[in-house]
Amino acid sequence: MAITKLDQMFDVLKSKTKKRLVAAYANDAHTIEAVGEAVDKGIVDGILVGDEETMRKVCGQLGIDPGKFRLVHEPNEAKAAVAAVKLVNNGEGDLLMKGLVSTDKYMKAILNKEEGLMDPGAVLSHVTVIENPLYHKLLIVGDVAIIPLPEFKQKVAILNYLVNTAKLWELRNPKWQ
Numbered sequence: 001m002a003i004t005k006l007d008q009m010f011d012v013l014k015s016k017t018k019k020r021l022v023a024a025y026a027n028d029a030h031t032i033e034a035v036g037e038a039v040d041k042g043i044v045d046g047i048l049v050g051d052e053e054t055m056r057k058v059c060g061q062l063g064i065d066p067g068k069f070r071l072v073h074e075p076n077e078a079k080a081a082v083a084a085v086k087l088v089n090n091g092e093g094d095l096l097m098k099g100l101v102s103t104d105k106y107m108k109a110i111l112n113k114e115e116g117l118m119d120p121g122a123v124l125s126h127v128t129v130i131e132n133p134l135y136h137k138l139l140i141v142g143d144v145a146i147i148p149l150p151e152f153k154q155k156v157a158i159l160n161y162l163v164n165t166a167k168l169w170e171l172r173n174p175k176w177q
Helices: 008-014 029-040 052-062 077-089 103-111 152-168
Strands: 019-024 044-050 069-073 095-098 127-130 139-142
Touching: 019 029, 019 077, 029 044, 029 052, 029 069, 029 095, 044 052, 044 077, 052 069, 069 077, 077 095, 077 103, 095 103, 127 152, 139 152
Parallel strands: 019 044, 019 095, 044 069
Antiparallel strands: 127 139
């Protein structure tokens, strides 16, 4: 079944092996609520990295049991991003999520040549999946903000990311524009 609505992805994800999501500097309600919802849906196990006292306080304010997460205490924002990346590199996590950490500190941890997540020669990009209620299918968009003028090699990498995403969403004949 091809996914045509974002809600359908949860059914597909529930049929796959659960991933371990690591949230870097998860000291805010938005991050904790999002990870908590994914845990409740049964699609991830959540690991929150940040100031443990703050994360517990936010959980309490949201009425979320902090026991549903693995909490990793690292109160320093930059160090929390590094610790989250390290958990993924050590095989303790599968997915990395940005929490309250500033983008520059988050990207510095990811792009660190010795301890980051990027393979040598890899192209950093992103894929966005958009559901428009006025359109009959999902839109999969690549790199709307990372590489302003991609070179050919980068364009190929971005296209491959889009193709892989389309395959994950079970789209058989995507149209490229």
